Amino acid sequence: MARRKIIAGNWKMNMTPSEAVKLCAELKDLVKSDEADVVYCVPAIDIVPVVEAVKGTNVEVGAENMYFEEKGAYTGEISAAMLKDAGVKYVIIGHSERRDYFKEDDVLLNKKVKKAIEAGLTPILCCGESLEQREMGVTMDWIRLQIKSDLVDVTADQVKELVIAYEPIWAIGTGKTATTEQAQEVCKGIRDCIAEMYDDATAAAVRIQYGGSVNAGNAAELFAQPDIDGGLVGGASLKADFGKIVNYK
Ligand code: PEP
Numbered sequence: 579m580a581r582r583k584i585i586a587g588n589w590k591m592n593m594t595p596s597e598a599v600k601l602c603a604e605l606k607d608l609v610k611s612d613e614a615d616v617v618y619c620v621p622a623i624d625i626v627p628v629v630e631a632v633k634g635t636n637v638e639v640g641a642e643n644m645y646f647e648e649k650g651a652y653t654g655e656i657s658a659a660m661l662k663d664a665g666v667k668y669v670i671i672g673h674s675e676r677r678d679y680f681k682e683d684d685v686l687l688n689k690k691v692k693k694a695i696e697a698g699l700t701p702i703l704c705c706g707e708s709l710e711q712r713e714m715g716v717t718m719d720w721i722r723l724q725i726k727s728d729l730v731d732v733t734a735d736q737v738k739e740l741v742i743a744y745e746p747i748w749a750i751g752t753g754k755t756a757t758t759e760q761a762q763e764v765c766k767g768i769r770d771c772i773a774e775m776y777d778d779a780t781a782a783a784v785r786i787q788y789g790g791s792v793n794a795g796n797a798a799e800l801f802a803q804p805d806i807d808g809g810l811v812g813g814a815s816l817k818a819d820f821g822k823i824v825n826y827k
Pocket of ligand 1: 792
């Protein structure tokens, strides 16, 4: 069965709640699609108003992060149950900005992935190499390590529902996109890794996005690749261009 595309915006630390509601209204008609799942991953404080603002549309809401503990004395953190109760469907886990600035490692990310799944959220699990790693020729070794570590004790049935985002760090927010060949090669490498860890059916089901300076001009070529099932989009998700990315064909 063909995999359904999934195109997710990562708003990062942008948009106050009132700006967020305005953006949802501006994008509402532009992001309509029968062919792709459309997700806005928004800052925690925007979740409640955005869930309300997208009611009755084709847009689902995602969070940009969560904590793995059930509840308790974790000042400033947000639990999976809180996200679920607020109407969130997806949660980005392991974005390179969180790995880098907030020192999130694969042991922590594995706990987050498992907790998100347990709570009924769909993780968008991010992986990707630095420019130095690409130049050293260890891209696929690094990404396989990330995937294998982040999915410890996650079952095949759970992986089938997962979204993995391949995001080369050197392409995020830089305007430098990976070439179509580079993006396809790594997304295929991730699918092969899942096949080795689980089985062919699981590998065929898991959706793998490309992220890194996706825009209205390059989305069609990237998303046409056999192993690229859509995109995780930062900068371009905050403007009307996001509608063109969703309707890339
Ligand atoms: C991202 O934030 O995940 C991302 C890919 O950003 P950008 O599209 O701006 O490169």
